[in-house]
Amino acid sequence: MTFSEELRRRRTAAVARGVGSVLGSYVDHAVGATITDVDGRRWLDFASGIAVTNVGHAAPAVVEAVRAQVERFTHTCFMVAPYESYVAVCEELNALTPGGFEKRSLLVNSGAEAVENAIKIARHATGRPAVVAFEHAYHGRTNLTMALTAKNMPYKHRFGPFAGEVHRAPMSYPLRDGGLSGPDAAARVVDLVEKQVGAENVAALLVEPIQGEGGFVVPAGGFLPALREWATAAGVVFVADEIQTGFCRTGDWFACAHEDVVPDLVATAKGIAGGLPLAGVTGRAELMDAAHVGGLGGTYGGNPVACAAALASIGIMRERELDAAARRIWATAWPRLHAVAARDPRVAEVRGRGAMLAVELVRPGTLTPDPAGAAAVSAACHAAGLLTLTCGTYGNVLRLLPPLVITDAELARGLDVLDAAFARTS
The missing domain is CATH 3.40.640.10 (Type I PLP-dependent aspartate aminotransferase-like (Major domain))
Known part of the structure; x- marks a missing residue:
């Protein structure tokens, strides 16, 4: 049994059922744009604790x-x-x-x-x-x-x-x-x-x-x-x-x-x-x-x-002029996300500003929401080491919120994982 599995057992006995979690693993430490769990597995963080760690995890000045x-x-x-x-x-x-x-x-x-x-x-x-x-x-x-x-x-x-x-x-x-x-x-x-x-x-x-x-x-x-x-x-x-x-x-x-x-x-x-x-x-x-x-x-x-x-x-x-950093993230991610949209008929729209970006998924040829598709893409990202979130009234929107201090190399790697997750689940 891994430590995360043991913590899941303890959680079931101690924590109210109504408190949900996206990941099934438990965090040991996080630095910059990377989260490491108690079993040594790592995730590139495109969630930022829901837009909280804009300056990155464990920022030295903080x-x-x-x-x-x-x-x-x-x-x-x-x-x-x-x-x-x-x-x-x-x-x-x-x-x-x-x-x-x-x-x-x-x-x-x-x-x-x-x-x-x-x-x-x-x-x-x-x-x-x-x-x-x-x-x-x-x-x-x-x-x-x-x-x-x-x-x-x-x-x-x-x-x-x-x-x-x-x-x-x-x-x-x-x-x-x-x-x-x-x-x-x-x-x-x-x-x-x-x-x-x-x-x-x-x-x-x-x-x-x-x-x-x-x-x-x-x-x-x-x-x-x-x-x-x-x-x-x-x-x-x-x-x-x-x-x-x-x-x-x-x-x-x-x-x-x-x-x-x-x-x-x-x-x-x-x-x-x-x-x-x-x-x-x-x-x-x-x-x-x-x-x-x-x-x-x-x-x-x-x-x-x-x-x-x-x-x-x-x-x-x-x-660090993180407002400008958010615009740079957008300049890199926007064309990559639109390239995904051009290939995947489930993508109805790519939208957002700066480092607050989203992809809405629908059943091809309609505007009928596809929450299962969004969940599948997000789960594929998690399995490949990228932490993403879904949202939307219909649960069919994949949202991206990387820390604003993410490096160009980390951003590109995360977008590669996302691209592959869409391809794997289409």
Whole structure:
């Protein structure tokens, strides 16, 4: 029996069944873009812990920052005894997120918590109850964020009832929209909201600039700017969920920048802290300061060790220009993925930006989703030493999220494995 097999036995006896895992092996260590399991097997990582380890696994600057902070103190609770690193991370977020206006930030633990706080802030500031979210959206696993999330299985099934005053609008999904333009797709949203909800009742419009779990859906050009324009006119808080797209992942620091969209509030997490749990809400000072003292916070929010890791990670992103690195990854991967699409009739679309790339699989000659095909390709990759993920409302999208520090040779090797996996499963 291998050590991984022994750990699987122990897991079955100790861990709740509802917690899933992609790999059946157990990690021993990971460096850069490579994961090694307890039995010595290695995987090239095209998952990055779901867009978390943008700066790579065990980045030396992050490791050193964490070590130094742990030696000083691990926790005081910022609401009890504050510390400089929390303030410094907020300063960085205020400077990095889109918009030249005065900003404030709040630090919490996870993406779901960031989204919840963004909604709390929008409701408090506007005095309105309703929130508009989108088809195919994913925003988390807490009660409110499950309500905001579109997909039932596995995220919502039998976990209700959910929080109220959440309204679903159609997303711009070019592959499945019949050629609808971005502005026309936005007009469809506005018409629905104004007729069924009433703009005067809407506190927040919550949107992922590129959807994550929903299938790496890139909306048609003009969709986000048109919604931004409507939200401004209607007094609705435009909230960008940049949890998966943020921190250089799409070739810019934040995905909204690709169309010069400036949100009122931005929710961040994942890539912010090199693998440590940290998240934030950043936005217009008048909105962020609207809540009363004591109305925002949390025991572990902005933990000093996570803040130290975030400051080190942001430093790496700047020094190594990881936004440009994401664009280089795209320049290499995009033609390779399109070459696969030209050969494999299951591929309906290659999409994404930067190092956030996806391939949607369908039954040849149709738009009928092919989740079994996506699962087969991903499993073939795993067997050949490449860690990939699937996603999408229909489970038929293969997604690629390599660390932004991946070398050219590693990227090429991973794409070779992917190419062979498509050929082997066609």
